[in-house]
Amino acid sequence: xxxxxxxxxxxxxxxxxxxxxxxxxxxxxxxxxxxxxxxxxxxxxxxxxxxxxxxxxxxxxxxxxxxxxxxxxxxxxxxxxxxxxxxxxxxxxxxxxxxxxxxxxxxxxxxxxxxxxxxxxxxxxxxxxxxxxxxxxxxxxxxxxxxxxxxxxxxxxxxxxxxxxxxxxxxxxxxxxxxxxxxxxxxxxxxxxxxxxxxxxxxxxxxxxxxxxxxxxxxxxxxxxxxxxxxxxxxxxxxxxxxxxxxxxxxxxxxxxxxxxxxxxxxxxxxxxxxxxxxxxxxxxxxxxxxxxxxxxxxxxxxxxxxxxxxxxxxx
Amino acid sequence: xxxxxxxxxxxxxxxxxxxxxxxxxxxxxxxxxxxxxxxxxxxxxxxxxxxxxxxxxxxxxxxxxxxxxxxxxxxxxxxxxxxxxxxxxxxxxxxxxxxxxxxxxxxxxxxxxxxxxxxxxxxxxxxxxxxxxxxxxxxxxxxxxxxxxxxxxxxxxxxxxxxxxxxxxxxxxxxxxxxxxxxxxxxxxxxxxxxxxxxxxxxxxxxxxxxxxxxxxxxxxxxxxxxxxxxxxxxxxxxxxxxxxxxxxxxxxxxxxxxxxxxxxxxxxxxxxxxxxxxxxxxxxxxxxxxxxxxxxxxxxxxxxxxxxxxxxxxxxxxxxxxxxxxx
Numbered sequence: 001x002x003x004x005x006x007x008x009x010x011x012x013x014x015x016x017x018x019x020x021x022x023x024x025x026x027x028x029x030x031x032x033x034x035x036x037x038x039x040x041x042x043x044x045x046x047x048x049x050x051x052x053x054x055x056x057x058x059x060x061x062x063x064x065x066x067x068x069x070x071x072x073x074x075x076x077x078x079x080x081x082x083x084x085x086x087x088x089x090x091x092x093x094x095x096x097x098x099x100x101x102x103x104x105x106x107x108x109x110x111x112x113x114x115x116x117x118x119x120x121x122x123x124x125x126x127x128x129x130x131x132x133x134x135x136x137x138x139x140x141x142x143x144x145x146x147x148x149x150x151x152x153x154x155x156x157x158x159x160x161x162x163x164x165x166x167x168x169x170x171x172x173x174x175x176x177x178x179x180x181x182x183x184x185x186x187x188x189x190x191x192x193x194x195x196x197x198x199x200x201x202x203x204x205x206x207x208x209x210x211x212x213x214x215x216x217x218x219x220x221x222x223x224x225x226x227x228x229x230x231x232x233x234x235x236x237x238x239x240x241x242x243x244x245x246x247x248x249x250x251x252x253x254x255x256x257x258x259x260x261x262x263x264x265x266x267x268x269x270x271x272x273x274x275x276x277x278x279x280x281x282x283x284x285x286x287x288x289x290x291x292x293x294x295x296x297x298x299x300x301x302x303x304x305x306x307x308x309x310x311x312x313x314x315x316x
Numbered sequence: 317x318x319x320x321x322x323x324x325x326x327x328x329x330x331x332x333x334x335x336x337x338x339x340x341x342x343x344x345x346x347x348x349x350x351x352x353x354x355x356x357x358x359x360x361x362x363x364x365x366x367x368x369x370x371x372x373x374x375x376x377x378x379x380x381x382x383x384x385x386x387x388x389x390x391x392x393x394x395x396x397x398x399x400x401x402x403x404x405x406x407x408x409x410x411x412x413x414x415x416x417x418x419x420x421x422x423x424x425x426x427x428x429x430x431x432x433x434x435x436x437x438x439x440x441x442x443x444x445x446x447x448x449x450x451x452x453x454x455x456x457x458x459x460x461x462x463x464x465x466x467x468x469x470x471x472x473x474x475x476x477x478x479x480x481x482x483x484x485x486x487x488x489x490x491x492x493x494x495x496x497x498x499x500x501x502x503x504x505x506x507x508x509x510x511x512x513x514x515x516x517x518x519x520x521x522x523x524x525x526x527x528x529x530x531x532x533x534x535x536x537x538x539x540x541x542x543x544x545x546x547x548x549x550x551x552x553x554x555x556x557x558x559x560x561x562x563x564x565x566x567x568x569x570x571x572x573x574x575x576x577x578x579x580x581x582x583x584x585x586x587x588x589x590x591x592x593x594x595x596x597x598x599x600x601x602x603x604x605x606x607x608x609x610x611x612x613x614x615x616x617x618x619x620x621x622x623x624x625x626x627x628x629x630x631x632x633x634x635x636x637x638x639x640x641x642x643x644x
Contacts, residue, residue: 036454137326138333140572141624145579146597146616147337150609153601154345174572231463235583238465239598253466257587262473270473274466281461286454292529 030293040286047280051096060087062094062247073268080268083259091247092272099249100280102164102233107226109168114175114221115211122180123187123206133180139173148232152241159243163236167229175221182214216295223288227281234277249273319632327625334617338610339387342373343380351375353604357400365398372397372607391614397607401599407611410596415615417487418592421508422581425515426574433520434566437527438559442550444532453528456521464580468514468587475510482510485589507590514584519577526569530562537561564635570627575620582616 031038050057060067067085071077079088121132151166152158158166186192187210195209211218236242237250240258244251252273256262261269342350350373358366370376371386390396396407433456440449476484488494488504534540535558543557582594589595593612600608 134326134329138330141330141575141621142334142337142617143575143578143620145576145582146613149582149597149601150338150341150613153604153609154342154349154606156349227461231461234463235465235579238463238583239586239601241601253469257469262469262477265477267473270466270469274463274470277466278458278462282458285457285461289457 026294027290030290034289034293036286037288037290040283040289043279043283044287047096047276047283048100050093051100054090054093054097058087058090058093060090062086062090063245070264070266070269079272080266082255082269083261083264083266084255088252088269088272091252092249092276095248095252095273096276098160098246099230099233099277102160102167102248103226103230103280106164106167106171106229106233107222109165110171110225110229111175111218111222113168113172114179114225115218117172118176118179119183119206119210122183123202123210133177136173136176136180139170140177144170144228145232145235148236149239149241152236157243158236158241160233160246160248163233163242164229167232171225171228171232175218175225178217178221179214182217183210186210186213214295216291220288220291220295223284223291227284230277230280234273249277320629323625323628323632327621330621331618334614334621335388335391338614339384342606342610349604350606353400353606356604361398361400361403365404368397369607396611396614399600399608400605401603401608407608410608411593411611411615414592414596415619417590418578418581418585418594419619421511421585421590421592422515422578424508425512425581426519426577428512429516429520429577430523432516433523434527434559434563436520437524438531438554438562440524441528441531441535441558441562442554444528444535449528453525456524458521459517460519460521460525462518463583464514464518465583465587467518468511468584471510471514472587483507487591511581511584511588511590514587515577515581518580519573522569522573522576523566526566527559527562530565531558534558534562564631567627567631567634570624574623574627578616578620 063086065085067077067081067087069081069083069085071081073080077087077089079092081087082091117132117136121129147170148166151170152163155162155166187205192205192209195205200208233242233248234250234253237244237248238253238257240254242248242251242254244254250273253270256266256269256273259269261267350369354366354369354373354375357369361369371378371383372390376383394408396411398404399407399410402410436452440452443449472484475481483489483506487507488500489507492500492503494500540553540557543553548557581592582597584590585592585594586598593616597609597612597616599605600612
């Protein structure tokens with residue numbers, strides 16, 4: 001009895017680090033061959049850090065209206081000022097805080113829902129699965145942005161939190177559909193059947209066997225849901241459906257549009273927030289190139305050099 | 317036949333779901349927002365219209381199920397209520413006026429973007445690992461992340477305001493009256509260039525990337541290698557063997573893509589004051605014109621659902637496997 005427990009623990013101790021290091025090797029191997037995910041991580045970190053350390057990077061309050069209106073970029077105001085005399089650079093930094101938080105929060109909610117609504121019914125099967133699959137397909141084809149516009153129009157007084165919740169609660173369908181398909185395919189594999197035959201409970205099979213094997217899909221889904229959420233948030237706020245007194249990248253564009261920034265030639269007011277949204281989206285997509293290569297090895301950039309290297313300790 | 321019936325069943329089911337969402341939403345919200353709206357319009361519109369509004373948004377004592385049946389009945393018979401912004405114009409007339417603009421703009425832009433995107437995807441996958449395979453996918457990840465409305469603003473600023481290449485707003489010059497004449501049509505197309513360009517640039521990246529990845533997969537298949545070994549011409553191999561099979565998974569993504577493009581197009585219309593559904597939707601939201609908002613949401617959802625249905629049918633035609641049922 002104790003002997004058995006001992007060997008079990010020993011085996012686990014031996015196996016765990018091997019497994020982890022092999023996964024690490026896989027990731028670092030991909031990063032070595034393909035620099036795009038690394039560039040993505042750097043860009044994303046840059047935006048996150050500049051948002052987090054906004055007070056150190058700018059002396060001005062983003063809402064203070066004390067400066068000359070519509071001043072072009074200068075040494076004092078790196079990105080100029082708005083029509084009501086706010087500093088665009090401070091708005092840009094502080095706005096990133098809320099835009100990024102809303103994006104990641106909504107992306108996280110959508111992914112969590114996608115995991116639950118995608119995995120559970122497909123594993124339980126039967127009429128629950130059929131109903132849920134149909135429901136997911138319907139949610140998938142109903143256009144998202146018009147639905148968001150209608151919901152936020154009814155809600156009134158929408159702050160960033162409400163917007164994040166609404167985006168998260170409506171944006172899970174795509175992920176749920178992909179994860180459902182993957183769960184179905186995995187639950188017919190030998191290792192899942194084996195663990196089921198070994199007497200594992202459904203929950204353990206689901207969380208211990210199936211989920212870890214589609215982790216890269218979950219991460220990819222998180223990445224896409226976050227991009228979509230940042231875009232949706234900016235769109236809603238641009239239409240004036242957010243709280244215009246909260247400074248975000250979306251409300252900056254709303255004020256720039258209502259303040260006739262274009263007709264005044266104030267490009268410095270319009271370019272930074274949109275470019276930031278696009279760059280954050282780009283960085284997340286670049287990171288996803290790496291995630292994709294974990295789940296789909298055919299997409300990996302193969303170079304002959306790597307293949308020629310003699311592998312030590314490879315099974316013969 | 318069974319495949320068509322199944323798709324038709326799903327179309328009807330999703331149409332019903334969209335209509336039900338429309339019914340449930342205002343009633344689900346805390347403190348029915350319609351009460352506020354009706355209070356605001358009291359005295360400005362006729363008592364009969366006011367009563368119709370109360371019925372439409374559930375400010376009555378009739379049980380929910382009978383409200384629901386009345387709602388569906390009105391919907392099917394095209395009685396979508398009166399717009400409050402343009403009182404007393406019926407919602408259906410506003411929709412009839414703005415739908416063609418959106419359909420034309422989104423339709424043409426989507427066909428262009430799918431065609432160019434898929435072609436570029438084939439090209440980059442064929443030359444994978446090359447110079448263009450490094451440039452084009454990276455560029456399209458960037459353009460895919462561009463917010464539609466921001467790109468529209470930038471194009472408007474550069475090509476409209478600074479360089480005066482294109483008009484800055486509206487679907488046609490206000491001096492012209494809509495007619496099927498050459499000057500009007502050319503004027504209309506001239507006004508549509510910038511909005512269409514916005515939609516094409518923003519949506520092309522998704523098609524390119526999807527096609528490239530699928531194509532890389534099919535190029536790795538044995539039958540392509542075999543075809544190459546047999547000495548097939550590269551054109552034939554590229555289109556008949558690889559692209560033809562790679563394009564199918566791209567089309568399943570259409571469901572989400574078209575919804576996304578329509579959403580973006582609505583914002584683009586707002587920026588260019590293009591008189592389509594998106595422009596009216598914003599007006600409805602800003603004026604708390606709920607009847608118009610409901611009608612617009614329904615017609616947008618319906619159009620997307622029908623577009624999806626048509627693509628699914630086409631997909632079934634192209635790929636016998638999806639029709640299913642035959643082998644069982």
